[in-house]
Amino acid sequence: MRTHSKVQGASFSRFGVNSNFPVNVILMQPTTSHETFIDRSDYVxxxxxxxxxxxxxxxxxxxxxxxxxxxxxxxxxxxxxxxxxxxxxxxxxxxxxxxxxxxxxxxxxxxxxxxxxxxxxxAIDERNVCTLLRLCDKYLMTNLKHNCIDFLREYRPNTQEPSEVFHLFYQLCFSLNAEYEHDPTLADAAVEAVGDTKNKLSKNLSCFQMFSCLAVLSDPMNIAEFHKFLLKLQRKSNDKDSENVKRVADSILHGGAIFRHRISFNEEVQGLGCHQCSMRPPVRQSRSKNRKPFVLSLCRSCNREVCVQCRRSLCSRLFEEWINELRS
Ligand SMILES: [Zn+2]
Ligand SMILES: [Zn+2]
CATH class of the missing domain: 3.30.710.10 (Potassium Channel Kv1.1; Chain A)
Known part of the structure; x- marks a missing residue:
């Protein structure tokens, strides 16, 4: 165990110490002598x-x-x-x-x-992807742009820390301006990611990704952790930032109430499925009168007929309206 603690003590050095080896191995990087590093760090x-x-x-x-x-x-x-x-x-x-x-x-x-x-x-991550995407277009960097788009396309917010998901959500809210709504590369990637061309949001990858980030952040399971992270963030940010952080955070904390479908009336529909999850009414087994009716509800905002489960989910149309107002 002695060698192990020795290794940890030197872990800030730039010589690639790997404590997984059974013996104390130091991998000398041949290029380090040609680089200048920030004091006591591994970064250039x-x-x-x-x-x-x-x-x-x-x-x-x-x-x-x-x-x-x-x-x-x-x-x-x-x-x-x-x-x-x-x-x-x-x-x-x-x-x-x-x-x-x-x-x-x-x-x-x-x-x-x-x-x-x-x-x-x-690496491309939640915090830098939007800045990079914007600069890639400005400075004609095709490869890096494709890597950013791949990152967004493959991003699964439900597998990430809520604090990092918030960084991406926040960046997407403010860093990418409206012209990205018509960017053909982003649009193609979005269709691929969602695999659903009926959904309006799938026309735009950043919008689709924001929507899935929002769904994860406003999940009751994550709210407590998100709240803790938010307090920490607000202590650090300056005035202009903190106003924006507050606007975005409020929408997440009240997400359920703000973005839930606006249901006008219920109707029992035969043979048609939910417009959101495509669930269809069960095939009738008997002519019994006790069978549960298959109810779809019409949302006044997005004009879709949604099932009982989807009624409580976020409405993409309300979200679009919110994001347009936030950016204007
Ligand atoms: Zn709706
Ligand atoms: Zn449904």
């Missing part, structure tokens, strides 16, 4: 230069150093600017970005440049 310090990262990008009051070959390979925009001395950027070997925050640009840099241990770029 992009504010100082290294052997390969010698191209400065100025944004706000920060200056980051990147490997121009990585940027050229990933982006047509940067390839043309960096590789062409007709452009001032290519001639003086420096790039100024005036219309983005340093935080967002660093998110982009760490998603395509080796970061952890000087080897691995940051």
């Amino acid at each position: 310090d992009f504010e100082s230069t290294s052997k390969l990262r010698n191209w400065p990008i100025c944004v706000g009051d920060k200056q980051y150093y990147v490997d121009s070959s990585i940027f050229s390979r990933n982006s047509d925009y940067f390839r043309i600017l960096m590789g062409n001395s007709f452009f001032i950027e290519g001639a003086v070997r420096q790039l100024k970005i005036l219309d983005e925050s340093s935080k967002d640009i660093l998110t982009l840099i760490t998603a395509i440049s080796p970061n952890s241990l000087g080897l691995y770029p940051d």
